Amino acid sequence: xxxxxxxxxxxxxxxxxxxxxxxxxxxxxxxxxxxxxxxxxxxxxxxxxxxxxxxxxxxxxxxxxxxxxxxxxxxxxxxxxxxxxxxxxxxxxxxxxxxxxxxxxxxxxxxxxxxxxxxxxxxxxxxxxxxxxxxxxxxxxxxxxxxxxxxxxxxxxxxxxxxxxxxxxxxxxxxxxxxxxxxxxxxxxxxxxxxxxxxxxxxxxxxxxxxxxxxxxxxxxxxxxxxxxxxxxxxxxxxxxxxxxxxxxxxxxxxxxxxxxxxxxxxxxxxxxxxxxxxxxxxxxxxxxxxxxxxxxxxxxxxxxxxxxxxxxxxxxxxxxxxxxxxxxxxxxxxxxxxxxxxxxxxxxxxxxxxxxxxxxxxxxxxxxxxxxxxxxxxxx
Ligand SMILES: *[C@@H]1O[C@H](CO)[C@@H](O)[C@H](O)[C@H]1NC(C)=O
Ligand SMILES: *[C@@H]1O[C@H](CO)[C@@H](O)[C@H](O)[C@H]1NC(C)=O
Ligand SMILES: *[C@@H]1O[C@H](CO)[C@@H](O)[C@H](O)[C@H]1NC(C)=O
Ligand SMILES: *[C@@H]1O[C@H](CO)[C@@H](O)[C@H](O)[C@H]1NC(C)=O
Numbered sequence: 001x002x003x004x005x006x007x008x009x010x011x012x013x014x015x016x017x018x019x020x021x022x023x024x025x026x027x028x029x030x031x032x033x034x035x036x037x038x039x040x041x042x043x044x045x046x047x048x049x050x051x052x053x054x055x056x057x058x059x060x061x062x063x064x065x066x067x068x069x070x071x072x073x074x075x076x077x078x079x080x081x082x083x084x085x086x087x088x089x090x091x092x093x094x095x096x097x098x099x100x101x102x103x104x105x106x107x108x109x110x111x112x113x114x115x116x117x118x119x120x121x122x123x124x125x126x127x128x129x130x131x132x133x134x135x136x137x138x139x140x141x142x143x144x145x146x147x148x149x150x151x152x153x154x155x156x157x158x159x160x161x162x163x164x165x166x167x168x169x170x171x172x173x174x175x176x177x178x179x180x181x182x183x184x185x186x187x188x189x190x191x192x193x194x195x196x197x198x199x200x201x202x203x204x205x206x207x208x209x210x211x212x213x214x215x216x217x218x219x220x221x222x223x224x225x226x227x228x229x230x231x232x233x234x235x236x237x238x239x240x241x242x243x244x245x246x247x248x249x250x251x252x253x254x255x256x257x258x259x260x261x262x263x264x265x266x267x268x269x270x271x272x273x274x275x276x277x278x279x280x281x282x283x284x285x286x287x288x289x290x291x292x293x294x295x296x297x298x299x300x301x302x303x304x305x306x307x308x309x310x311x312x313x314x315x316x317x318x319x320x321x322x323x324x325x326x327x328x329x330x331x332x333x334x335x336x337x338x339x340x341x342x343x344x345x346x347x348x349x350x351x352x353x354x355x356x357x358x359x360x361x362x363x364x365x366x367x368x369x370x371x372x373x374x375x376x377x378x379x380x381x
Contacts, residue, residue: 026214026375028081029162030100031074034130034203035171036123037067037106037346038218039074043088044106044123052318054306054332058349065091067106069305069336070349074102074169076356077216080371081167089133090125096156100166101137103130109175110203111196122179127172127203135210138163167374168212170204171282173220173257177250181223186253193257197264208272214375215275217265218282218359219258224251225290227302227344231309244291245302258283262366276377281364285355286347293340296354304341305348306332317343 033039045051045065056063059070065088066072075085078099086102087095107123108130118124125133141157148154176196180189204215223229224247233240233247242248258281265279293301306317308330315321320329333339337350347355362370369376 024376025372026165028083028165028167028214028372028375030098030158030166031078031081031083031086031169032100032134032166032212033074033086033102033104033169033171034127034134034207035104035169035218036108036175037104038174038221039072039102039169039171040104040106040108041066041072041074041086041088041102043090043102043104043125046088046091046093047105047125054318057332058336067346068342068349068352069332071352073218073352073356073359074104074171076353077169077360077371080356080360089137097137097141097158098156100158101134103133103137104171105130107175108172109179110172110200111176111192113179117179120182122175127170128199131203131206131210134207138210163211164213165375166212167214167216167371168207169216169218171218172200173261174223177220177223177254177257181250181253186249189253190256193260196257197260200261201264201268204268204275204277205272208275213275215277216280216371216374217261217277218280219261220254221282221286222246222251222290223254224248225287225302227304227341228309228314230302231344232312232314246290254283274377276375278362278369278371278374279366280359281366282355282359285358285364288358289340289351289354297338298340298351299338301340303339304344305336305339306330306343309344 042065051063051065051067053063055066055068057069078085083099084096086100087097089101089103105123105125107121108125108127109122110127112126112128113122142160145154145157145160180192225244229247229250230241230245239248242251262279265277269277289296290301308315308328313323315328315330317330317332320327336342336348339348340351342348358364360371362368
């Protein structure tokens with residue numbers, strides 16, 4: 001029976017209700033984003049600790065709460081879909097939610113952590129909280145939209161009809177790994193993944209129940225290739241670093257995380273009959289960039305532009321400290337466009353642009369659809 005199913009497996013491509021057009025492209029009127037600093041456009045900065053200069057220096061000219069010198073992948077996604085950059089839900093200044101909202105916050109995890117972590121950079125706005133914020137956002141904007149008497153009353157509010165046609169993007173998991181690496185052995189970390197996947201699936205199911213249909217889900221990147229993971233290991237054992245110089249054990253845990261994430265998404269496709277779930281292999285895209293850095297116009301793949309991380313000392317981008325009697329200010333490099341890592345954790349605008357260009361056409365996606373067609377549902381029978 002199983003053999004027959006595999007033998008006759010085929011892929012059926014249909015459009016999710018409400019989003020189809022004559023052309024192949026879905027008309028995507030809005031983006032709702034969930035995640036961590038990889039896609040936070042100002043949430044955690046608005047809520048707690050505003051990011052200072054030199055963040056934002058390349059593109060916006062001022063700090064915007066993005067962990068980069070410029071635009072993030074989510075910004076390039078918005079550009080591609082012809083939509084404005086997403087306002088953070090938590091940002092009350094000059095926010096515009098007509099074409100979506102961003103619930104991502106730097107430091108966010110899928111799984112709730114206890115509050116002792118909040119003092120260590122983990123966000124209290126975990127994925128489950130972000131989903132509830134979305135629910136409240138939808139209820140309240142719908143109420144005010146329907147109350148409005150004229151167009152100017154409705155400005156900055158999304159049309160209630162757009163929620164079912166919007167693209168729901170998710171990029172989260174990196175901090176679940178980070179929290180794990182700081183408190184457990186790698187093996188113990190992997191043992192927590194089934195619970196994390198359960199929470200992830202619950203969040204997607206909940207968004208579905210609130211009307212989401214088209215999902216574009218990034219897996220987690222090569223954790224061990226973040227410069228912060230590779231610095232301060234002066235005498236590594238053989239095999240500690242892989243051929244690219246990335247920390248092998250941590251990247252291997254990320255690969256296992258992604259394997260379980262992909263399996264969950266495949267399960268969700270059968271559980272959520274009207275959803276289109278696109279799984280995007282961000283790990284592979286980022287890994288491709290890092291392994292081919294020189295040919296792609298970047299210098300040494302594992303260097304970083306801003307910050308000081310040496311001899312057991314970490315001075316984060318934009319900060320200063322006195323080391324052995326000398327003041328060291330962690331400023332940015334001369335040419336961020338040649339460097340992949342912005343601050344030893346996050347990517348530069350140039351790297352984000354490269355990654356966005358390579359994922360947007362679907363070449364790292366399962367099913368292999370471009371983002372403009374992400375309402376396309378694939379059913380394997
Ligand atoms: C919170 O988590 C930390 C790290 O895992 C642990 O050491 C601590 O005991 C926990 N605190 C509570 C109140 O559970
Ligand atoms: C729109 O309606 C509101 C009352 O709901 C009113 O105060 C406002 O002046 C109106 N604006 C325009 C441009 O008609
Ligand atoms: C400070 O100086 C001592 C002695 O020269 C040296 O061993 C240590 O690595 C220096 N620390 C840093 C952070 O450079
Ligand atoms: C997707 O875009 C990238 C970057 O422009 C290109 O290298 C790749 O060949 C494209 N893939 C497909 C399937 O169009």
